[in-house]
Amino acid sequence: MDPNLFDTLRLELRRGSLTLAVLAQLRSEHYGYTLRKALVDLGLDIDEGTLYPLLRRLEAQELLTSEWREEGGRKKRFYKLSPDGRQILKQLLAEWNAINQSLDRII
Amino acid sequence: MDLIDRYLAAVRRQLPEGTQDDIVQELRDSLRSEAEELEVQAGRPLDAGGQAALLKKRGHPWLVAARYLSQQYLIGPSLYPYYRKALGMVVFWVVLPIILIGGAVTTISSEASIATWISRIIPAAWNGAIYSVGIVTIVFAILEHEQVRLSVLDKWNPERLPDHDAVREVPRSESVFGLVFSLTFLIWWTGIVRAPNLVFFGSEPARIVPGPMWAPLYWPILLSLLASTAIHLVDMIRPWRTTALSLVDIGVNLFNIGIIVFMLRANNYVQVLAPADYVDRAARAEYSINNTIMVSFAGIGLILAWDVFVQIRRLVKARPARAHAL
Numbered sequence: 001m002d003p004n005l006f007d008t009l010r011l012e013l014r015r016g017s018l019t020l021a022v023l024a025q026l027r028s029e030h031y032g033y034t035l036r037k038a039l040v041d042l043g044l045d046i047d048e049g050t051l052y053p054l055l056r057r058l059e060a061q062e063l064l065t066s067e068w069r070e071e072g073g074r075k076k077r078f079y080k081l082s083p084d085g086r087q088i089l090k091q092l093l094a095e096w097n098a099i100n101q102s103l104d105r106i107i
Numbered sequence: 108m109d110l111i112d113r114y115l116a117a118v119r120r121q122l123p124e125g126t127q128d129d130i131v132q133e134l135r136d137s138l139r140s141e142a143e144e145l146e147v148q149a150g151r152p153l154d155a156g157g158q159a160a161l162l163k164k165r166g167h168p169w170l171v172a173a174r175y176l177s178q179q180y181l182i183g184p185s186l187y188p189y190y191r192k193a194l195g196m197v198v199f200w201v202v203l204p205i206i207l208i209g210g211a212v213t214t215i216s217s218e219a220s221i222a223t224w225i226s227r228i229i230p231a232a233w234n235g236a237i238y239s240v241g242i243v244t245i246v247f248a249i250l251e252h253e254q255v256r257l258s259v260l261d262k263w264n265p266e267r268l269p270d271h272d273a274v275r276e277v278p279r280s281e282s283v284f285g286l287v288f289s290l291t292f293l294i295w296w297t298g299i300v301r302a303p304n305l306v307f308f309g310s311e312p313a314r315i316v317p318g319p320m321w322a323p324l325y326w327p328i329l330l331s332l333l334a335s336t337a338i339h340l341v342d343m344i345r346p347w348r349t350t351a352l353s354l355v356d357i358g359v360n361l362f363n364i365g366i367i368v369f370m371l372r373a374n375n376y377v378q379v380l381a382p383a384d385y386v387d388r389a390a391r392a393e394y395s396i397n398n399t400i401m402v403s404f405a406g407i408g409l410i411l412a413w414d415v416f417v418q419i420r421r422l423v424k425a426r427p428a429r430a431h432a433l
Contacts, residue, residue: 032133033140048137049166053174056130068132074140077133 018046020096022054023081023089026064031076055079063088110158111138114168121172130175138165182247189283190247194240196284197291201239205232208399242291250343275348275421282342289335296332314380315396320373327366334359350422357418360411367408376400 002008021044025035036051058064063085066077081089115138119131142153142161153161165171182190206228338356342348348356370376376397381389 031136033137048134049171049174052130052133052137056175074136075132076136077129 017096018044018050019054019058020089020092021046022051022058023063023085023092026079026081026085027089029078029080031071031078033076035079058085110155110162111135111142114138114162114165117168118172121169122175126175134171138162180251182244182251186247186251189279190243192280193247193283193287194243197239197243197287198236200288201235202232205235208396239291242294243287246287246290275353277342277346277348279343279346282339282346286336286339286343289332289339293329293332293336296328315377316380318373318375318378320370320375324366324369327362331359331363331366334362350425353418353422357415360415360418364408364411364415367404367411370404371401371408374401 021039022035025038025042030038032048032052032055035055036046036048039046039051055064055066059066059079063082064079065082066079068075068077070076115131115135118134119127122130138161142158145157145161146153149157334355338352338359341352374397377393377400379389379393379396381392
């Protein structure tokens with residue numbers, strides 16, 4: 001068996017759920033560093049190299065809005081869910097719940 | 108400038124213009140925030156070793172920047188398996204003939220030792236392989252680009268899928284190989300790429316020039332190659348043969364057989380030009396190359412004639428079956 005198989009499958013499993021977690025967490029405003037800390041504190045480890053490009057991609061897809069503000073003597077970029085993002089998040093959560101229920105029955 | 112600034116400058120260099128300030132500013136804030144947290148935990152400023160450990164955890168600047176770039180394929184997952192297969196086949200069919208034909212020609216035309224033979228043939232085979240890899244890659248990159256642009260695989264109609272029993276399905280490997288082969292030949296024929304020199308006299312490569320019999324054949328062969336390329340392209344996009352396309356293919360093959368018959372009546376396919384000291388050897392090389400070409404084309408002619416026969420027989424057999432089905 002390929003020794004990296006578990007890591008590859010785990011990565012595939014996590015990919016979609018990370019997007020969902022980020023969107024859900026951005027129902028309240030965060031900048032990148034506090035967003036990551038919040039996710040880690042809630043048990044979802046995500047590295048910066050994944051998080052920051054993901055934030056930019058979601059913003060380019062108009063699911064997030066951002067603005068630069070100064071806080072603690074440094075400029076920070078604050079993100080929050082856009083109206084489109086709220087709509088998509090609602091749909092994704094419904095999908096997630098349906099998958100979870102199906103998996104519960106299957107497993 | 109501390110390590111974090113140097114790291115950010117390295118990331119910045121890899122980012123596309125217009126996004127650099129924004130991304131670097133955000134990364135700076137993230138790194139400084141983490142560094143401050145580590146300083147609070149340690150109760151002292153972060154030294155160079157601590158900064159290095161922090162940056163090492165974030166990853167190489169090149170990788171960090173690459174994650175911000177949009178993903179683009181030169182050859183995407185749908186074509187990659189065929190690309191690998193075509194690459195293997197074309198390299199094999201280029202390298203092997205160079206070694207066999209080039210080896211025979213070099214041996215006949217000179218009293219070369221095995222060491223000399225190897226020293227001449229290996230670079231020629233290597234060059235041939237590099238040309239092949241380059242051409243195949245360019246062809247597939249164009250296919251990938253056009254597939255993306257035209258969305259060929261998205262715009263399809265299930266109702267137009269053929270009845271499995273009523274048509275001949277063309278294996279994807281056959282159409283891909285045919286396409287690559289005809290395009291490779293087309294590129295060589297139009298002079299975009301030149302074949303490597305195979306015959307040497309002493310250390311000087313001989314010039315092998317086409318004989319005068321090719322002049323009237325330039326446009327017919329070009330036309331035939333363009334038609335073959337188009338047929339293979341259609342086969343690739345729609346991998347089953349309609350009667351119309353089979354008839355076109357038969358027509359192209361008959362046309363090619365005509366060209367080959369014309370060629371077999373001539374015999375001066377190439378001339379080998381060499382310095383005066385090597386005239387005898389040049390004549391021997393010319394004789395063996397011309398004979399090799401003649402035998403090869405006779406073989407190709409027979410293969411084409413067999414293909415025409417098989418296709419006609421298939422069409423004739425398919426007609427009553429279709430009539431019966433109706």
